[in-house]
Amino acid sequence: MEMPKPKEDLLARKPQIIARLREVLPADAVIDDPSETRAYECDALSAYRCQPLGVVLPRSTAEVAAALKACHELGVPVVPRGAGTSLAGGSMPQADSVVLGLARMNAVLETDYTNRFIRVEAGRTNLSVTGAVESDGWFYAPDPSSQLACAISGNIAMNSGGAHCLKYGVTTNNLLGVTLVTMEGEVVEIGGPYLDAGGLDLLGLICGSEGQLGVVTEATLKILPKPEGARPVLIGFNSNEVAGACVADIIKAGILPVAIEFMDRPCIVATEAFCHAGYPDCEALLIVECEGSPAEIDEQIGMIRQIATRHEPVEFREAQSADEAARIWLGRKSAFGAMGQINDYMCLDGTIPVSELPFVLRRIGELSKDYGLDVANVFHAGDGNMHPLILYNANEPGQQEQCEKLGAEILKLCVEAGGCLTGEHGVGIEKRDLMDVQFEPADLEAQMRVKDVFDPKWLLNPAKVFPLGASASRRAS
Amino acid sequence: MRVESEAQLAEAVRDAGGALAVRGGGTRPVGRCLGEPLEVGISGITLYEPGALTLVVGAGTPLAEVEAAIAAEGQRLPFEPANWGPVLGAPGTSTVGGVVAANVSGPRRVQAGACRDSLIGTRFVDGRGQIVKNGGRVMKNVTGYDLVKLMAGSWGTLGVMSEVAFKLLPAAPSQATVVIDLPAGAAQVALAAGLGSPFDVSGAGWLPGVGAVVRVEGLAESVAYRAEQLRKLMEPFGPVQVEEEGSAAIWASLRDLEPFIGKEGDLWRLSVKPSEASDIVARLGGEVLLDWGGGLIWALLPEGSDARALASPYTGHATCMRGAAGVTFEPEPAPIATLTTALRAQFDPKGILNPGRMG
Numbered sequence: 001m002e003m004p005k006p007k008e009d010l011l012a013r014k015p016q017i018i019a020r021l022r023e024v025l026p027a028d029a030v031i032d033d034p035s036e037t038r039a040y041e042c043d044a045l046s047a048y049r050c051q052p053l054g055v056v057l058p059r060s061t062a063e064v065a066a067a068l069k070a071c072h073e074l075g076v077p078v079v080p081r082g083a084g085t086s087l088a089g090g091s092m093p094q095a096d097s098v099v100l101g102l103a104r105m106n107a108v109l110e111t112d113y114t115n116r117f118i119r120v121e122a123g124r125t126n127l128s129v130t131g132a133v134e135s136d137g138w139f140y141a142p143d144p145s146s147q148l149a150c151a152i153s154g155n156i157a158m159n160s161g162g163a164h165c166l167k168y169g170v171t172t173n174n175l176l177g178v179t180l181v182t183m184e185g186e187v188v189e190i191g192g193p194y195l196d197a198g199g200l201d202l203l204g205l206i207c208g209s210e211g212q213l214g215v216v217t218e219a220t221l222k223i224l225p226k227p228e229g230a231r232p233v234l235i236g237f238n239s240n241e242v243a244g245a246c247v248a249d250i251i252k253a254g255i256l257p258v259a260i261e262f263m264d265r266p267c268i269v270a271t272e273a274f275c276h277a278g279y280p281d282c283e284a285l286l287i288v289e290c291e292g293s294p295a296e297i298d299e300q301i302g303m304i305r306q307i308a309t310r311h312e313p314v315e316f317r318e319a320q321s322a323d324e325a326a327r328i329w330l331g332r333k334s335a336f337g338a339m340g341q342i343n344d345y346m347c348l349d350g351t352i353p354v355s356e357l358p359f360v361l362r363r364i365g366e367l368s369k370d371y372g373l374d375v376a377n378v379f380h381a382g383d384g385n386m387h388p389l390i391l392y393n394a395n396e397p398g399q400q401e402q403c404e405k406l407g408a409e410i411l412k413l414c415v416e417a418g419g420c421l422t423g424e425h426g427v428g429i430e431k432r433d434l435m436d437v438q439f440e441p442a443d444l445e446a447q448m449r450v451k452d453v454f455d456p457k458w459l460l461n462p463a464k465v466f467p468l469g470a471s472a473s474r475r476a477s
Numbered sequence: 478m479r480v481e482s483e484a485q486l487a488e489a490v491r492d493a494g495g496a497l498a499v500r501g502g503g504t505r506p507v508g509r510c511l512g513e514p515l516e517v518g519i520s521g522i523t524l525y526e527p528g529a530l531t532l533v534v535g536a537g538t539p540l541a542e543v544e545a546a547i548a549a550e551g552q553r554l555p556f557e558p559a560n561w562g563p564v565l566g567a568p569g570t571s572t573v574g575g576v577v578a579a580n581v582s583g584p585r586r587v588q589a590g591a592c593r594d595s596l597i598g599t600r601f602v603d604g605r606g607q608i609v610k611n612g613g614r615v616m617k618n619v620t621g622y623d624l625v626k627l628m629a630g631s632w633g634t635l636g637v638m639s640e641v642a643f644k645l646l647p648a649a650p651s652q653a654t655v656v657i658d659l660p661a662g663a664a665q666v667a668l669a670a671g672l673g674s675p676f677d678v679s680g681a682g683w684l685p686g687v688g689a690v691v692r693v694e695g696l697a698e699s700v701a702y703r704a705e706q707l708r709k710l711m712e713p714f715g716p717v718q719v720e721e722e723g724s725a726a727i728w729a730s731l732r733d734l735e736p737f738i739g740k741e742g743d744l745w746r747l748s749v750k751p752s753e754a755s756d757i758v759a760r761l762g763g764e765v766l767l768d769w770g771g772g773l774i775w776a777l778l779p780e781g782s783d784a785r786a787l788a789s790p791y792t793g794h795a796t797c798m799r800g801a802a803g804v805t806f807e808p809e810p811a812p813i814a815t816l817t818t819a820l821r822a823q824f825d826p827k828g829i830l831n832p833g834r835m836g
Binding site: 116159161169187199201202203205207208209248252253295303354380384385420423425427439440442444446449453465 | 529582591594607611613616627629630649807836
């Protein structure tokens, strides 16, 4: 993975750049000692690291604007950072950049149940948004696996999803408004506590733009009343194909569970060893969660049981208590941790049409054999968003490169099957150079023209999303 | 001129000598339509996978054709698109491309999101005559910028769509509507109580001659249970009854603004913070219809009325859908207007796509 060569003059001007930032920001909002900035040298794509020139940690929209304005005047690239949990390298610094961290901006600004929204500073963590309204019976729906740690700003940048988006949608479907600071330091209010844009849908454009169009400092988020209850069932099958067919049949039957999660044998075996959730010994399992009153859940689960029975499951386990429900989810929620115990792993995020599940899983198995690297699959089956985990040993020379090659092959397979490179993690640096597998030059050009509008000098997170070759002339200017 | 393929469309835009008035079926004549008419007749379902809840379709395909095809598999467009043709006095056949260009969302928007939320991909021809694709045919996709959302509601001013892809939902086998006898000005509080309940309300509005209406949809037993819970919840607000057989007709009427069809006056559409609805309704006077829990106000006002002046102050935006008023779309604050103008210049540097349509 290549990063652009840092600009020598910026590296040489580090003292002046830091001094200028200290002029416009409070003393404790600027750090540049390498021992302190080390914490910001990478995000959750930890294989890649780079120390930035410095880090700014503003406490307000005004301070964010001041920092961006100063960097704009000095021609310094800025890498926005929420909680640093990106699996795609979305907040990985470049050596000649300043990292702008939003962690200090985490306040709840307004809670409004009548109009069903909450307004927060964007550095607030995802789970603590729900935490702020939970006791009143409400929740914020998008629930990425990292929700304990990840920030709303990063969720907006990557348009994050989660296990329950089959019913509730992803971040963009739950976002009503943002306060955006442009690279030039201008504060723009987009959207608000009402539905739909009055003109062009700039909000839809900002969400998922990976911190390249502006820095979101505040967000108005849709909140929902909590359902009366929820209950999962676990269904085990003797093959991936049959499990995939069962998913399609459930959807075709007109049932829309809030989540349909899929795990294959390597994943089941690893999580069992890790957390002893008591999963059946089988090739594939589904966790299907239904919501509503007890009677409504019974009705839905009854239908799911009928459909599943036609596919001859090796097990159909319905949670009879909160404890049993927690045990059904335990293995799924521990899956990444379990993989981390075995080995280093790379988590992919391609989406495929649900109908292609059996084919893609079979093909991933073949590629896994070809490369001699194990792949475990755990993913959101209802929407086709796959998370193949490639296991490798980073200490063994060459394995990381092999793993990345296999990852690229699997993502190309997702695109060939009619899907895309990333369903919810974002492009970042990780999938940047695969973008031309999915897009024609004209498609990428249209996207880059949007960045030209918001950030004409290409200073905001410039080395992400677009293949370096495609963005070279813009970044150089 | 009518084009029937993407290649023809690209050629027509490339060769255009001046402004093009882009249209689908011409059922949404909102704002100015200047230039040579360019009708998108690219029609037909390209791909439909019921098991994946996804549909890819030519932008010029009639909406009715799409709805019939997916209804045959027990599915539907989640956002319940309205047919504005009759109320706008525009006979014609609504196309899916037109629905997307205007981001038309009906009552179910409060539960299932807007048209733009169900749109998962599009192909379009920009003002340079260049074919561009964005999104795709899968329902979770964050690969690159989301131009799909940008195209929805851009009224053909950034590009002319040739193809659109939707995520679908299973059609609900049953529905019921709780009707509360309340005047429009008192409805919002009751609607908010419904939308704030755990009963998964899929519509909340106020219809002239009917009252405040709250809908639930789903499996039969579940609908019966939730309708009963809502009936109890609504009792403090006014006389309540539960409508089952008449439920669908209520929502079709509300969606297509049936009470306003054929009536004189200017038609305005205000998207506002729902809790402001009662005050705005009082200030507007005239006939109103409410949707989205009060967040969407349709107002039929005397010819030449300026609903923005009447309704102020409000949080949101007002559009003149039919009438003599000068400014169709809400004027934007300067920073937004600057970004919007610059985006248009990038997508349509010659300014030929529906110029002046959005103001």
